[in-house]
Amino acid sequence: MSPAVDVTEVRRRTRELLAAHPPATTGRTDFLKARFDAGLAWVHYPVGLGGLDAPRSLQQAVDAELAAADAPDNDPRRIGIGLGMAAPTILGFGTDEQKRRFLRPLWVGEEVWCQLFSEPGAGSDLAALATRAVRDGDDWVVDGQKVWTSSAHVARWAILIARTDPDLPKHRGISYFICDMTDPGVEVRPLRQITGEAEFNEVFLSGVRIPDSHRLGPVGEGWKVAQTTLMNERISIGGSRIPREGGMIGPVSRTWRERPELRTHDTHQRLLTLWVEAEVARLTGERLRQQLVAGQPGPEGSGMKLAFARLNQEISGLEVELLGDEGLLYGDWTMVRPELVDFTGRDAGYRYLRSKGNSIEGGTSEVLLNIVAERVLGLPAEPRNDKDVAWKDLSR
DSSP states (O other): OOTTOOHHHHHHHHHHHHHHSOTTTSOHHHHHHHHHHTTOSSTTSOBTTTBOSOOGGGHHHHHHHHHHTTOOOOOTTTTHHIIIIIHHHHHHHOOHHHHHHHHHHHHHTSSOEEEEOOBTTBSSSGGGOOOEEEEETTEEEEEEEEOSOTTTTTOSEEEEEEESOTTSBTTSSEEEEEEETTSTTEEEEEEOOTTSOOOEEEEEEEEEEEEGGGEESSTTBHHHHHHHHHHHHHHHHHOOOOOTTOTTHHHHHHHHHHOGGGOOHHHHHHHHHHHHHHHHHHHHHHHHHHHHTTSOOOTHHHHHHHHHHHHHHHHHHHHHHHHGGGGGOOSOOOOOOOSSOOSTTSOHHHHHHHGGGGGTTTSOHHHHHHHIIIIISOOOOOOOTTTTSBGGGSOO
8 A cells, every 4th residue: 555645646636637538528438447547446456457555545535526526437336246346356366467357347337247146046055056167178168047147138247156166065166257248158038026127137157168267266266255255245235325315215204304294103203213223324334434444344244234125125114104005106117127226216116126125135134144143243153064065965
């Protein structure tokens, strides 16, 4: 980390960027590429990879300068999997060539990423995955099925874990790959969900050839690599920076203020409780991001994601109840395949239905409770009888 880079320096560099590439006259993609090359994409990343080897906390100064200049952002909701999950994994385990190849187009948004982890028989127990990768010369041949894959229908690349040695216990013998979603043998099928949309997909892999140069980490150590992805995933879902009354609490608070005829004593008390809890969660997220300045994300992100799921479900339920008959209306049941999920831009019925998935995606609440119990509270781990049994000998 460079001691020469402080808040004054990053502001100077940001103003130089704005002077050389005025947002009003520079194309969006060109501006984002220039920002990345100036080290102002994520300042805590290494020089040459979009950063300045600077403290993570200095990113706020960069973002404030750019926001004041009405500079374009990289639409983080559309490329959230790349930013929040693929990038830190590539940075932590990728080769120099992989970092140079993937991080710039990922951050700029030229290449969308998805995550090929969960399977029909390996959701909460992810380490039980059955997708196989068999070495063939300089390639790996992959066969299997993945499910609940957000953005697979628009993704160019995927982070993929597959079993490379079935003779080892399930947590070992897994390797981690980068999969080209445009390669032969990759088939993406939509999964229509309770909202009517198909933001998720199932992905079938049939004889997909992945070069060994697209492997992240050593052979057989994919579970260790995946832990970095999963910890960052939970933080990106539950710990994103939002303003006061941002997120799900915003719409119901506005309805309360603008529609006094809907108020009851009971809904008032419940709204007050949830508003306070949402604010506590927001401030806890700020504290967690400050802790990240000093190191890597830990199990605390699981607690944040737990709170995110519970609050979203309780707040959306209150909103539907507050609206009465109006809360039963549903704006559009058209089957579309969206590029991003927009909670606050839709109606109350959508928010209520979509929030049901919050306790499943990104790690089920039951699994996260175990993580908090064991890794935060230090409680005894649950007995695991299959810990030392070869994967091929497990009953399925």
